[in-house]
Amino acid sequence: MKSLNKFLKDILKGSKPAIARAITIVENDSDYTLLKKLFRSSGKAYYVGITGPPGAGKSTLVNAIAKLLLKKKKRIGIIAVDPTSPFSGGALLGDRVRMTDLALNKNVFIRSMASRGSLGGLAQKTKDVALVLDAAGMDYILIETIGVGQVELDIAQVCDTTAVVGAVPGWSYPIIKTIATTGDGVDQVVVRIEEHRRYLTRSGKLESARKERLFSRINELIEERIRADLHKRLTTQPGLKKIIDDIYNRRRNPFDVAEKILRNSGFVF
Ligand SMILES: Nc1nc2c(ncn2[C@@H]2O[C@H](COP(=O)(O)OP(=O)(O)OP(=O)(O)O)[C@@H](O)[C@H]2O)c(=O)[nH]1
Ligand SMILES: [Mg+2]
Structure with a gap:
């Protein structure tokens, strides 16, 4: 055309x-x-x-x-x-x-x-x-x-x-030197963790972050099931290494390959 x-x-x-x-x-x-x-x-x-x-x-x-x-x-x-x-x-x-x-x-x-x-x-x-x-x-x-x-x-x-990029207003990231094997500086790490926890609780950020994580969890659980199934189909694809080589060398493209695998797996769109 x-x-x-x-x-x-x-x-x-x-x-x-x-x-x-x-x-x-x-x-x-x-x-x-x-x-x-x-x-x-x-x-x-x-x-x-x-x-x-x-x-x-x-x-x-x-x-x-x-x-x-x-x-x-x-x-x-x-x-x-x-x-x-x-x-x-x-x-x-x-x-x-x-x-x-x-x-x-x-x-x-x-x-x-x-x-x-x-x-x-x-x-x-x-x-x-x-x-x-x-x-x-x-x-x-x-x-x-x-x-x-x-x-x-x-x-x-x-x-x-x-x-x-990190510049979160209200909290500056501390850098604490520690030697974990001798325990040097570890008390400071614990102090800063507790401070951070108090800051998150006071500002309401702990609650919103936890709610966001719960939302993500639901999403993940759904995706996990679907992905595991599709992944299995992809990894057991005969000649996969050759297919990847062909795509890498621009002899084939990932779109056609994905479509073909989906079609062969019964995922018809
Ligand atoms: N003092 C200072 N201010 C900055 C710096 N970088 C960005 N700003 C200011 O911070 C404000 C937000 O900057 P943006 O670059 O829009 O931030 P962003 O992360 O793209 O924001 P969103 O896309 O809305 O999430 C602007 O008023 C910038 O001028 C910096 O390094 N120092
Ligand atoms: Mg921006």
Whole structure:
């Protein structure tokens, strides 16, 4: 198809409108046609995750890193995953506004993604969007996401390097030197644990964190059952090593392979 080829060429060339269109397709479609085509050109970008609690300074850091990398003549893709949590409520916006000056740079492509309370789907979509940016020739892909609960995107699973930004108001992280074998400094560790516990209890953070963990637990139990079954099917797949080698060498793509395994397992979509 001529128009598809032209579209693909534009993406690979790094054309911003083409990248934007590709991401929109990938975000909204469960059809992998485009990703299958782009996969061959991916694998060159380096993925960096910036995670941490709300307001810790993630966007500011992403901005600063991007500016520094721009000076090194790098092309940068930025994915800002809007933080939403079942307890803290809606998305915290404004990142786009702060990043406007960067967005105008021809070597930067910024995309915000709304998680809309979705659970498992977000990590997958983030990977897909990153794949588009990767194929489009970005040297670095910076992914900002909130990192408090386990329900949210597990960024370390997506990124090559993950930085955790910590600046929690009301509590400063102590660094305590201890020698566990002689017991030196251990009393201080216990004192600080008790202090931290009092702080969490007073601020209500202990209760909200525990509720969030209970929410995650339900989610995990459901996922565990489904995942264990699918994992077994994947690991007992005949010729798996060869399949992985073929994907690594871009002779096959993971989308077709996953579809085939699902189809053969009776998981027809
Ligand atoms: N003093 C100081 N302020 C900072 C630093 N980094 C960020 N800030 C400020 O902290 C506030 C929050 O920064 P953001 O970068 O928006 O934090 P964030 O983690 O992206 O926030 P969310 O995406 O809303 O979770 C802003 O007012 C920043 O100017 C820092 O290193 N030092
Ligand atoms: Mg932010």
